[in-house]
Amino acid sequence: MNASFRILTQGVSFKRPKNDGTADLSPPKRDEVAKKPPSGGNQLSRGKSTRGNLDNIFGSRVNKSKKDQAKEEYPEQSDLEEGVPADISAQCNASLSTQMEQDRQDDEADESSSEDDQPAKLQLFSGAEPSTDFTPAKRKRKKKVKKDADKLALIKQEKINHFRNLHNIHVTGEDIPEPVETFEELATRFQLNARLVENITKIGYQQPTPIQMQAIPLVLQGRNILASAPTGSGKTAAFLIPIIQSLKCFNNFGYRAVVVSPTRELAKQTFFETDRLTLGTGLRTHLLEDVPKFVKRAKKNRSSRFDILVTTPNRLVFLLSKKPAVVSLESVEWLVIDESDKLFEADKEGGFRDQLAVIYKACSSPKVRRLLFSATFAIEVEEWCKQHLDNLAEVSIGARNAATSAIDQRLVFVGTEDGKTSALRKILQEEYTPPVLIFVESKQRAKELFRELENDRFHVDVIHSDREQSERDLVVSSFRAGNIWTLIATEVLGRGIDFKGVNMVINYDFPLTSISYIHRIGRTGRAGQRGKAITFFTEADDVNLRSIASVMQRSGCEVPAFMLQLPKPSSSVRKQLKRNPKELRKKLKNRVKMKKLGKGIRKAKADTRFSATAKPKAATKTDS
Numbered sequence: 297m298n299a300s301f302r303i304l305t306q307g308v309s310f311k312r313p314k315n316d317g318t319a320d321l322s323p324p325k326r327d328e329v330a331k332k333p334p335s336g337g338n339q340l341s342r343g344k345s346t347r348g349n350l351d352n353i354f355g356s357r358v359n360k361s362k363k364d365q366a367k368e369e370y371p372e373q374s375d376l377e378e379g380v381p382a383d384i385s386a387q388c389n390a391s392l393s394t395q396m397e398q399d400r401q402d403d404e405a406d407e408s409s410s411e412d413d414q415p416a417k418l419q420l421f422s423g424a425e426p427s428t429d430f431t432p433a434k435r436k437r438k439k440k441v442k443k444d445a446d447k448l449a450l451i452k453q454e455k456i457n458h459f460r461n462l463h464n465i466h467v468t469g470e471d472i473p474e475p476v477e478t479f480e481e482l483a484t485r486f487q488l489n490a491r492l493v494e495n496i497t498k499i500g501y502q503q504p505t506p507i508q509m510q511a512i513p514l515v516l517q518g519r520n521i522l523a524s525a526p527t528g529s530g531k532t533a534a535f536l537i538p539i540i541q542s543l544k545c546f547n548n549f550g551y552r553a554v555v556v557s558p559t560r561e562l563a564k565q566t567f568f569e570t571d572r573l574t575l576g577t578g579l580r581t582h583l584l585e586d587v588p589k590f591v592k593r594a595k596k597n598r599s600s601r602f603d604i605l606v607t608t609p610n611r612l613v614f615l616l617s618k619k620p621a622v623v624s625l626e627s628v629e630w631l632v633i634d635e636s637d638k639l640f641e642a643d644k645e646g647g648f649r650d651q652l653a654v655i656y657k658a659c660s661s662p663k664v665r666r667l668l669f670s671a672t673f674a675i676e677v678e679e680w681c682k683q684h685l686d687n688l689a690e691v692s693i694g695a696r697n698a699a700t701s702a703i704d705q706r707l708v709f710v711g712t713e714d715g716k717t718s719a720l721r722k723i724l725q726e727e728y729t730p731p732v733l734i735f736v737e738s739k740q741r742a743k744e745l746f747r748e749l750e751n752d753r754f755h756v757d758v759i760h761s762d763r764e765q766s767e768r769d770l771v772v773s774s775f776r777a778g779n780i781w782t783l784i785a786t787e788v789l790g791r792g793i794d795f796k797g798v799n800m801v802i803n804y805d806f807p808l809t810s811i812s813y814i815h816r817i818g819r820t821g822r823a824g825q826r827g828k829a830i831t832f833f834t835e836a837d838d839v840n841l842r843s844i845a846s847v848m849q850r851s852g853c854e855v856p857a858f859m860l861q862l863p864k865p866s867s868s869v870r871k872q873l874k875r876n877p878k879e880l881r882k883k884l885k886n887r888v889k890m891k892k893l894g895k896g897i898r899k900a901k902a903d904t905r906f907s908a909t910a911k912p913k914a915a916t917k918t919d920s
């Protein structure tokens with residue numbers, strides 16, 4: 297991917313509607329939006345904050361086609377090449393400096409001549425002192441100072457743009473602060489807590505990653521943020537470092553920051569990262585694990601002993617929905633929604649989105665800021681943020697919804713389901729470099745594959761939602777410690793989990809969406825290391841093949857041309873893919889089976905012409 301991107305900073309500010317006690321996380325309906333009259337401009341007056349205003353603004357934006365909007369925010373490659381390369385920036389600085397020097401000399405000459413004229417002009421005024429502001433010399437000097445300041449600002453902006461281009465940083469929003477290049481710069485510019493600096497050094501972070509370069513100053517500015525950056529690019533520290541800095545030290549007010557993660561494993565990992573970064577600062581972090589214990593503790597009013605809460609949404613919602621609620625989020629200043637696109641997902645029962653709405657509403661302080669982070673970007677999350685979050689800044693690193701270029705990705709055709717085990721054994725024999733993660737689509741599949749491999753020499757174990765929490769914890773820690781070499785997992789480990797040094801990810805079952813593909817393979821190739829991802833596909837997987845091939849192509853992998861030319865799934869299939877991908881996959885598998893069955897029957901029928909013993913049943917046996 298070319299590192300040269302044009303920076304887009306749109307001067308748009310959005311006001312949050314008045315807090316009416318509702319927390320509707322659903323995006324506005326398109327036709328509702330389309331009916332709204334277009335707004336007069338994209339700058340909203342600061343005084344009034346009404347939903348009507350918001351809708352007008354939102355309407356004017358979404359009336360553009362998504363393609364146009366995307367093009368505005370992410371120019372095509374040819375456009376991107378117009379970025380500001382280093383030498384151009386240097387030339388620009390040099391020529392501006394020369395021009396400024398020339399202007400200075402001209403102005404000095406002008407000034408001396410106009411000062412000579414002054415007495416004559418001043419005599420025109422009798423009695424009253426002339427206003428000093430309006431003497432031509434002063435006016436000129438003022439103009440010159442302004443001109444110089446403008447030029448300096450231009451040079452500075454040019455440098456910032458160049459820096460962002462270099463690191464693939466894209467930002468939108470008003471008044472975006474300068475990114476930081478080093479942790480030393482961060483420490484001096486924001487007077488970072490000495491213990492926090494010490495902890496960053498102790499952990500071994502030498503330089504901020506691109507998301508940290510831009511997101512940390514933004515969070516420290518007190519903004520609402522929607523951020524996306526590749527898997528394994530340090531998003532956790534990008535929100536934790538500035539939150540820790542802003543909370544300063546322990547106080548007795550109760551939770552002031554809440555981090556919501558979709559899985560227990562991820563919540564636990566974030567808790568450990570928070571623990572490492574807060575060491576010695578006095579801040580206290582609580583991982584919400586044992587709900588009954590929490591309820592007991594809450595009765596003694598002991599929840600105010602912590603500053604930061606890390607949790608999954610369902611546990612927190614359970615506590616919030618007790619009458620009376622056993623947890624208070626009224627003092628929360630920072631609400632972090634990690635894996636934000638996942639937590640915005642809604643299913644028939646409401647899913648994560650409804651839970652998020654409860655949490656959102658419970659964080660009732662006017663001081664609260666929301667930080668939404670993920671490796672993948674969803675347009676509906678962006679639309680919601682734009683509509684509901686005041687002073688929003690968006691930051692993203694690299695191309696949206698692309699896998700990291702640190703992963704070598706490969707697609708392997710295995711024919712049918714039956715072809716998978718032998719293909720897996722072949723790979724494990726020929727290129728086995730543990731630790732290896734194998735993803736399957738359901739707990740049933742996970743159990744079956746585990747039985748298949750458990751007696752081989754691959755030190756295999758399995759993790760899925762049917763296992764006890766203690767077993768899951770043990771499996772994760774054993775895999776981290778290197779006692780398990782091959783781990784079979786469902787989507788439980790698909791997002792956010794940071795296992796150091798996973799060398800290979802195998803998608804034994806084809807991911808249901810390209811988003812799931814990006815997160816699954818992102819368990820390798822993290823924090824600057826390289827990794828390998830192999831994905832099996834069968835005849836039943838062609839509905840998703842094109843979108844995954846596109847992800848591969850966007851992250852710089854070679855993809856067979858035919859895959860990119862596969863027909864796009866019809867709109868009804870796309871809808872099903874979004875609503876219930878598992879169900880659709882089942883249907884497609886059945887269709888392939890039926891097709892084969894049909895072929896088998898036809899073949900068998902044909903065979904019976906020559907051999908009376910051939911039966912259709914026998915011909916289809918291998919497909920079952």
Ligand SMILES: Nc1ncnc2c1ncn2[C@@H]1O[C@H](COP(=O)(O)OP(=O)(O)OP(=O)(O)O)[C@@H](O)[C@H]1O
Nearest residue numbers: 501503504505527528529530531532671792794823
């Ligand atoms: N500045 C840094 N320098 C070096 N390593 C870092 C830095 N910041 C974070 N890391 C390390 O990078 C790894 C990935 O970080 P993290 O888990 O935060 O990634 P992520 O972007 O949240 O990934 P995902 O999208 O998969 O959740 C971790 O091991 C973390 O310790």
